Amino acid sequence: MNFRRGWREDEPEVNLIPMIDVLLVVLIFLMISTQFRQEHGMELQLPLGGGASTSERVHEITLAANGRLQLDGKDLGSDPGATVFAQSLRALRSQGDATLVLAADARIPHGQVMAVLEALRSAGFHRLRVRTRPAGP
Template sequence: MYQRKKRRPVAEINVVPYIDVMLVLLIIFMATAPLITHGVKVELPKMEQSELVESKDAPPIVISINAEGKYFASIGIDPEEPMDAIDIAAQVKLALDKEPLTPVMLKGDGRVSYQEVLLLMDFLKRAGVPSVGLMTESFEK
């Protein structure tokens, strides 16, 4: 009579599928990591009244946007004259070259287009501004 060999159960785990899953996850994380780091660093203001820490040597640079989308800067020849975003970025870059710790604050009208604010922040980022503070009014008024 023919006698079959009894097969012993294999006590090993096949890890190949786990390695495949890990490699796919690694590729996904490597592809999405650079997308997460893009953007403008912004110091969001608190809604309660907070004091602005001012340096005696360098008062903050305040850039304003009115409801029509015109830009104004507290630096330059005439703070009351509207300027282009490129000109403001150039003026801010010159001011930061002289005094690198000068804070830059953005003061926008509530009715101004969000696109205008982002456009100005992009120009400021390209000019080398490390962070931009956003100015608000308190609810008490």
């Protein structure tokens, strides 16, 4: 047996270079496997009709495919900023708190629907429903 006098065990070394290499490989893998696509918008599931009816007063605003507005069947023109539309909304507002139902044709551009909604908001209507068609088989 070989016994050495004064033999000391070397202190362990921590070699950081292989650990850094492994971390860089993991980082590159995560960067490549991550999707850099951003979704702008939300996936919506519109509610179906057929809810319980209430005894509150409900008035319907119809926005037809040709852009014409109607309030409870009365023609109001095609401009939501027109005075006829604003006067009709003020008269409706003076009758008390009522719920409005907006029935817009699916072919109407989004901008026209938003103009009607803005006119309703500026007239003081905050209870608004959007009419949808029931899902069929």
